[in-house]
Amino acid sequence: MSLADKVLAVNNDLPIRTDAPVHNGKVRSVYWLTDADSARLIRERGYDVAADAPLAIMVISDRISAYECIWHGEGGMNGVPGKGAALNAISNHWFRLFRERGLADSHILETPHPLVWIVQKARPVMIEAIARQYITGSMWRSYGKGEREFCGIQIPDGLEKDSKLPELLITPSSKGILKGIPGVPEVDDVNVTRADIENNYAAFSFANTADIDRYENLLSEGFEVISAELAKLDQIFVDTKFEFGYVTDQSGQEKLIYMDEVGTPDSSRIWDGPAYRDGKVVENSKEEFRKLLLNYFPDPDILTNKDRMNERPALASDNALPVEIMMQTSATYLSIAEKITGASLQLSDNPRAEIIDILSSQFGVVV
Known part of the structure; x- marks a missing residue:
């Protein structure tokens, strides 16, 4: 199986039962559950929410955006391997610490898969x-x-x-x-x-x-x-x-x-x-990817000059980035996630199939 297969690039077409349009953001897609499914899961899972609270399935992708564009790599790599799982794992870690320290709760009710959150509407x-x-x-x-x-x-x-x-x-x-x-x-x-x-x-x-x-x-x-x-x-x-x-x-x-x-x-x-x-800035964040883009393109002014924003979409769609850039970015995300959480992240061989199976067998929300 290729690395491209491990990337979840498209996350707005899963067969999740919903009466509402899927909200598709730069990285996350949100599926608002039906009133009946929301009420059922609140009862079955014992969530601390109002009985009629709207719930959603939030699925994170491995897409990467920078300079208002979504970028892709060579060989059909339409995202950064492990990026979505790293983001979710880090957020889960901090949200748990905030709760333990008595700061505030988050909108997340459950994490049934490394790329999926069950959330309540806020x-x-x-x-x-x-x-x-x-x-x-x-x-x-x-x-x-x-x-x-x-x-x-x-x-x-x-x-x-x-x-x-x-x-x-x-x-x-x-x-x-x-x-x-x-x-x-x-x-x-x-x-x-x-x-x-x-x-x-x-x-x-x-x-x-x-x-x-x-x-x-x-x-x-x-x-x-x-x-x-x-x-x-x-x-x-x-x-x-x-x-x-x-x-x-x-x-x-x-x-x-x-x-x-x-x-x-x-x-x-x-x-x-x-x-x-030592007087150097080494980024362990998306800033590194932005710098890689600036160094890769011969005319980086397109990316930094707001007057040239209309040129950026073609630059992103017409240029498959070298696998090395995508994998260097993957290493940055996975490394900082593993440092923060103290656990290694295992990349799914087929994240889409795993998500559908879990949401079907454990939550009953798949069409």
Whole structure:
């Protein structure tokens, strides 16, 4: 069996019973279960959710996106071997630690397969909750152009590239296109200030202003938990993005939870500690893949210049990347996942067949 066979590239065509269109994201696909199947699984599996809570099957793929495009490799390798399993394993690890430390629950109810989550429907907070411990990436580029205010927070002069910030910065951006908020452009992913959120908390889907403090605490405390655990592995937690939402538990109480994924190489920068102390940045995150792309193409300006975004889809679709790039990226994801979880990840020979079998025999949701 070839490596390409081990990759789950297409994850939106599984025979899962649903009355709703499959939501197909860059990496994950979401199948909303029928009301009858949701209610049955809540009873059978004993989930701590409202009896009528909508449930979904969330299937992660091995696709890799960067610079707003999905990339593929030679030999029919339409994803990175092991990437999906690595992301799920890392998120599961951090979500479990958050629960054990008394921070908050997540939307995940069960993990029946390394590529599958059973989740409850959450009402998302319309914020990409970003925390930064080091100045790098887009923030450094803006700083280099003279910017000193980020999301309403002033930072000092004299910082060096990739250096540690004086304190953890919370620099949120909008999730989706939000309308009617003074001073916030009606486009996706724009920086917002704490004052923007406080003055328009309902537009950002917060239940009340107290939950703004709650989300910031969950973000900073979650960051510190991950940072401390990675430090034990001599890895540096540089920056990350969390997402939050509301769910209702068995008793009818609405609560703020973590959702999507946390502390993964897709949503975070993780640097190798020994290399950093030697003055080098070695990425253990998707940043490495981005750098490989920049070094591979003779005109990397297409990938970094926002005025050339319309050229990127053809670049991605017309160029099968060398297997070496895909496998180097696979090694990065698998290595950091195994470091974090303390367990080796076994790649499935036929992930699609395994998923269908488990969802049929154990959950009864396959058509």
